[in-house]
Amino acid sequence: MCQDALKNKDLSLTLKDLHLTDSGVYTCTVYNKDGHMLLQKSVTLSVRDFQVEMMTVTQGERSVLIPFKVTDDLPQDVKVEWKLTYPEETMIHLYESSKKQHLSQDPVYTGHTEMDEDPLKTKDLSLTLKDLHLTDSGVYTCTVYNKDGHMLLQKSVTLSVKETPDTGVQKIDTSDAQETPNTAVQQGDTDQETTQRDADVEHGDTPGTGWGNTVTGWVSQKGGQAVAQSGRNGTGV
Structure with missing residues (x-):
């Protein structure tokens, strides 16, 4: 806090070296000498892990793993959302730990996505995207919320799906070719x-x-x- 908080009228608190476990509700209360409350303020702090990665794959590949592994233990009552956030926002996969359910939120992605069966146990929130097409290019964002709806973690991955490269090799049809005997003699x-x-x-x-x-x-x-x-x-x- 400020060295002379009353003189500066600044009761702010500085929290250093933040970790995911520092998320929560912080309350400041001011009392008079008789113990009567004069002021009170609460602030909800959400510490999140925001990461951005880029990946490039080729059209026609059977699947791609969009990685997201965590090191800290997560609360049991969390919700994990994978969204396509660019070029348009679409919910593509939802995991609710309280219901132990994996849900695809958009019909386009039904059977097209997959996560670990128990991602909280394995600490692996990665998303598998299947049957890749050029239109799958975009920004994919995973967000983890606690039971109160406060954000705990977030990661974004930019996925670029490229066309299958042209090898430049042309196939020549020789089915109609006939062998011409060499009958020239010197x-x-x-x-x-x-x-x-x-x-x-x-x-x-x-x-x-x-x-x-x-x-x-x-x-x-x-x-x-x-x-x-x-x-x-x-x-x-």
Whole structure:
């Protein structure tokens, strides 16, 4: 308090190093020397934990966990509200500890949200948002109230849902493509084929028959040269 409260007419109280447990009703009463009350004033103090986070997810993801874990013990008779506060205010999930009930307050979010079954026991007030769409982007705020409706805790998370990135890979339809055989033979290979046939005749072999090395009617590309393929019989391989 002020050093000379009566002279300064300032009866204010300064409370230092605040904790969540400092929430409550503070009353100042002034008495005369006979003990009769002269003045009285009450102030309700609510100490809250306000946090802001940002999260980015991709459209089409099955779910996202919007985290909110507390360290202090909470009263048993509390109400936990999750709201979409931007771009428009919508109640999306409500937990009432006195009734042990989880309620979705807007039909759009029915089956779309989920919290821990007993969040006061686990101290986990996180919200799971399912089946994400671009329209789920916004500011989500969780507020905890005591049984008298006084705010105890609050946290806001900005959620940004992005479109699925384009990989830039195009699928080419090859169902109608046909293989074109390579039948081009260089001049050198044609000369070798003629020489081989001449050699077969000279040795008594009929060109294209017997066990001579005959050239089939197709080639394969190897090392930039057309290589003639040979078979072990006159009908080719």
